[in-house]
Amino acid sequence: MIDRQQRLNELIGLSHRLGDPWLEAAILGEGNTSARASDTTFLVKASGFQLPTITEDGFTEVIFEKVLSLLEADDISDQAVKTCLAAARVSQEAAHPSVETILHGLLLQLPDVEFVAHTHPVAVNAITCARDGEKAFAGRLFPDEIVCCGPRYVWIPWTDPGAPLARRVHVEVQRFLDEEGFAPKVIVMQNHGMIALGPTSASVENATRMMVKMCKILLGTYLLGGPNTLSPAAVERIFTRPDEKYRERLLEKKD
Numbered sequence: 076m077i078d079r080q081q082r083l084n085e086l087i088g089l090s091h092r093l094g095d096p097w098l099e100a101a102i103l104g105e106g107n108t109s110a111r112a113s114d115t116t117f118l119v120k121a122s123g124f125q126l127p128t129i130t131e132d133g134f135t136e137v138i139f140e141k142v143l144s145l146l147e148a149d150d151i152s153d154q155a156v157k158t159c160l161a162a163a164r165v166s167q168e169a170a171h172p173s174v175e176t177i178l179h180g181l182l183l184q185l186p187d188v189e190f191v192a193h194t195h196p197v198a199v200n201a202i203t204c205a206r207d208g209e210k211a212f213a214g215r216l217f218p219d220e221i222v223c224c225g226p227r228y229v230w231i232p233w234t235d236p237g238a239p240l241a242r243r244v245h246v247e248v249q250r251f252l253d254e255e256g257f258a259p260k261v262i263v264m265q266n267h268g269m270i271a272l273g274p275t276s277a278s279v280e281n282a283t284r285m286m287v288k289m290c291k292i293l294l295g296t297y298l299l300g301g302p303n304t305l306s307p308a309a310v311e312r313i314f315t316r317p318d319e320k321y322r323e324r325l326l327e328k329k330d
């Protein structure tokens with residue numbers, strides 16, 4: 076049984092830490108966070124709130140089924156999406172959910188995903204906005220990157236934010252699930268930013284922070300001939316080693 080208030084408190088703490096100016100992951104109204112609140116609903120950041128200062132009022136509880144029905148609707152206007160998202164709120168008094176709510180809803184349906192954080196880190200976007208961004212994200216660089224961010228990322232070519240982006244992410248994440256048999260920890264979106272997803276607020280925070288660090292290192296490697304990526308066998312070994320799995324669980328604060 077999910078403790079809704081605890082989830083809300085965790086979301087507030089996670090948002091404040093991801094909004095810390097030191098991390099350079101989100102400024103002004105950038106970024107949004109979410110968590111499953113019950114079998115049928117989730118909490119998501121409302122439009123117009125800022126991560127570093129957000130309070131309970133800045134989150135809205137919405138109904139999965141109503142939000143996800145927007146994935147089926149082709150060619151729907153921005154206004155119609157807004158109206159549908161407003162109607163998906165559990166309380167009509169609550170603030171309006173973010174335009175990226177559909178994205179959060181579909182990711183929170185994946186196996187072992189309870190929290191989602193979407194940010195626009197400077198270091199990550201230095202690569203998502205680069206001509207060779209997709210290629211640069213293809214290889215893994217160091218063990219902690221694999222432990223916190225997973226063995227492989229989902230790359231999303233430029234897509235209009237809102238419903239079209241949610242549909243594209245849905246397709247690419249499904250492809251990843253079919254190929255790997257587990258949900259990704261990180262999604263990178265061309266000319267836009269990143270999404271971290273996982274079972275706990277700590278796992279989502281770790282993945283975001285480690286991506287920021289990894290991207291700074293990755294950029295540095297281009298000064299000395301480009302990234303020297305780990306072999307697929309080495310990546311697989313780190314990802315499946317029992318001691319690394321134990322460390323992953325400790326970091327994620329999971330039993």
Ligand SMILES: [Zn+2]
Nearest residue numbers: 106193267268
């Ligand atoms: Zn965004």
